[in-house]
Amino acid sequence: MIRLATWNVNSLKARLERVTEWIEDVQPDVLCLQETKMADDAFPSLHFEAMGYESAHYGQGRWNGVAIISKVGLTDVVANFAGEIEPDPDARIITATCADIRVSSVYVPNGRAIDDPHYEYKLSWLDRLQQHLQIDTSPERDVIVTGDFNIAPTDVDVHDPNKLAMSTHVTEAERLRLTALEQWGLSDLFRHHHEGERLFSWWDYRSGDFHMGRGLRIDLIMGSPSMVERSNFVVVDRNARKGPSPSDHAPVVVDLT
């Protein structure tokens, strides 16, 4: 059994104590992190090593930053997009092989607003993610692409679809990029096991949104057909969003036989 998880921690420096406690509690074999907000030389690799994890981090400081930590092996690391794809100026994707699974930890650009240049950058980034998978691996293999997609796949994943209509995270263009990933061979493992269930992974810090249940499900674990076959349990750990100094995201966990 492999337990794999993803968590946008919104600063690993600010969150290290909580992340450490969560790892001790949940014992993931592979944990993908996003928004570490640190440079590679600040990443606490020795701390994770002492906990039994190898790690690979790709970060620049201040913003973004992605990592994979694993206690079931970690090889063939690719930071940024593979091959000849135009490199992303931000640190938003890192890929490694863990227990023969090709794992990518992704932090898809937020998009900010549909009339903001960052929105076009988001769409372009998703197109390049598709190219990356085409070059880096194959849907015939064990593939997991997981992280903060900043896209709510359907209106079931949105607390108030009417309020968010025509804003980022829910537009047709963004959802079409997810559909393209599905056509390539990936499935949303949470949705596969929880049809129709309205459960979120992110809540704005403001206005008591978490307490009021106003969130989005934007943290996804996408898996190739063999991963769908092997996945038997997917959960959003909502408890990790509670208590003092939480990230604004909750972790998502899958158990693979």
Next chain:
DNA sequence: ATGGTTGTTGCACAA
């Protein structure tokens, strides 16, 4: 409609 909160080599900007 607006505002609200958190994090950062912060004092503005991203989310």
